[in-house]
Amino acid sequence: MRNFQFAGRSTVHAQNAMVASSHPQASLAAIEMLRAGGTAADAAIAASALLAVIEPQSTGIGGDCFALYQRGGQGPIVSYNGSGRAPQAAHCQWFVEQGINAIPLTSPHAVTIPGAIDAWATILRDHGRFGLDKVLQPAIAAAEQGYVVAPRIAFDWALGFDKLRKGVNTARYLLPHGQAAVTGDVIRQPELAATLRLIAQHGPAGFYQGLVAEDMVATLRAIGGLHTLDDFAAHKTETTVPLSTNYKGFDVWQCPPNGPGVTMLVMLNVLSLHDLTRYAPLSAERFHLEAEASRIAFMMREQHIGDPGHVEIDLVRLLSREFAAEYGNKIRMDRMLELPHVSPPMHPSTVYLTVVDRDRNVCSFINSIAHSFGSAIMSNTTGVLLQNRGAGFRVEPGHPNCIAPRKRPLHTIIPSLATENGKARMAFGVMGGQYQPVGQVHVLTNMLDYGLDVQEAIDLPRGLHYEGIYQLEDGVPAETVQTLQQIGHHTASLTVPHGGGQAIWIDWDKGTLTGGSDPRKDGCALGY
Template structure:
């Protein structure tokens, strides 16, 4: 239990249902959907789409999503891949020929077809109770009426607004300026798009006037996108991948997400006595940083669209983790040269909902960089993700950009089980950090017995390239010890990631926890 003399927040306890996410309006709307007869899937869709209005720098209908979920009374974990594909005209050789060594992130070349809308439509139809109109109604209302800009959102907006181009500036600046805390942000054009989707389903977005707007905008800027690319968009049900740590079974979404990296890092951490280390000490941070370097190196070598990936079993194999863990020296850093994570921070939102029938939904939804590509469609102002930046231009690489391929994604939802019973849907935002974040969260509860809220509150660190970014929650002494081990240490400008979790207790009580690094909360009833 936390020290009530100190700043902090309590977990939320309820019995009928809980939503935990990064903005209170979205959490409240999700609970209202539950109270009015909807289930966890209806509520998760409602909250997620609204987050595109509350946190437009993080997500929106021009983005992608992944979902893990269980059905009422069933602990089988289902997975849905709502990530879009590269246009059929994508040509990595042509990009290399024009001098590019990486995909230009704020260019149509980085824009894959948005997959989230198709996923929301399918999830609502296959698993929801109240229908898509009911789930989209709150976002339509707030897009028209406006949402006051929250503090963390305002901070992110001020850091990312310079990426906005053309129509996107009109849509995402208020009076030509970056909105301040409390400024009302409206998105009436998005309300119109959502209204059409509510009436006519996925076809309203991927065919007809809205699709024409998106395609014409992108082709006018040199993109190779076609109406056929949009019409052919289809999400897929997939089979989750699994790992084990402590007495928990971890379910992750399969590639093209990076969930396999979280499993690999945890498999490496098993070879060290983390439970015997100070949870907030340099020794644990060092081991985690080295495992992250090795795990992300494997990710960057192997992960891709599942249709083009051949080394998934190798990444998940205990023998692979054992060999990598043997490279970690507790007394010094690995040699320089491992790629580690990418340097550029990426953004996303996460929402989890559990309802009275114990359907559990773990859903993550993103446009990749802050404000995505910075490009919006000319007529409706749909902000495009730049998920194509997740491709490589290395010839012959399994993740090489190519026609109809899905790029490697950073976003990963998670679900924990114990003895085959679902105990916690969870997610950790923060772009590249997410695999390490999943591993750290699970280690916090498995190795140190932290409760859900304490596990999210705990200070974080993350190695990016050759730099270990250490939050101010750690002491200067810890930073000095890391430096003595050979790490280059920095304090990040922005807190690392953000997370949400709902624990399902054996007695029927639900426990919701929400990361203080974001504006959100858990709400139950």
């Protein structure tokens, strides 16, 4: 139970419906959509579209999304893969011949075809009561009439100033008066509003064909991109069956590759070999076990996972208890495992949101333009900021994540859903690039092993073992840091906290919803 003598947030409670997002205006837009008769799908897309305007460093219509959806909170769960592909001309050999051994973050080659718009339309077709014409209205209004910059967004805007100053069209669109936006500034983007109106009127065709697509292709090709109108017109969302593992009696669900959700599931399988409850939530032992599980899972991911349309992936073996035990049983509490060094190509940012409606339809949803402000390439006249997800490819022939024509890169964004006896218990996600699987495990084990509520679980200090350094938030106790160093971890503090997160817990017996939202972002949970 929260100690009300200390600063913090209460959990949010409701009976009918709830949303948790990274911005209050997005949460409000979702609630208004629900009260107007919309489903969790309608509310999630409305919130995501609004965030694509008001949180431009993290998301946009030039990005990708993934989602999990369960009708009525029970029965089959559907996975939506709204990630984009490399251009048809993106042969690995071409990059080798050009002397490009890694895709630069602000190169046109980092821009994969944005998948979000088609995914939004597909989810609405399958589960919504409204269309894009209605759910895009809050986003259109914000772009046209202006929105007020929130504190965390302003913090990130300042960090991205140099990138925006040097980008393609970004200074014109995103540096008002030549400076980074600050808290309280009002930003208007009429060009983006016009593009959103075209999408609202024509659906995905208003984005992947016609004037908007022509402008995006012209912008990219003018700076050396390989993209064509056919690449945009060919894009389609993939609907799949999610992956799962069981932890402490809960089935935990993730989107399959090219999503990286298998990373989180392998971490849970490794941790299930150890009893976390023997150690305090902020102890060195708990952080050490989490780090070792993440190192094992990231090693697996970088060695085996890519686009299943291009490479074979033995998911049955990777998700087996035997695979987890092969490494997990070797974990020692007094030293680190000797594992190959893993250096993922990118460490981007994103937005996550979740909605549960009055019919208990559950949507776990994530949308991203990859790194902060994406590729820093904005389409010349449409206001579309393009992602740099393609920087996640390897230029390494034979690697499962090697760039290839119409191939999707290994992603970082992962929505999650936990069920118990087939019924939804918690829709949740944690943002923050490579931290996402670690963050989801951290939040889930905070609840299932340590009995924290959703807000306490999100609030608890975090750490990420990344590229040989254990990056620890300021809230990790000094004694824990010292002990981790004695074990052999190289530690470092952070300028920017690890991601953000949202969660909604469903209590079927009481008929209530409990929500939490991360103080590391500007957002909140709202319900009615």
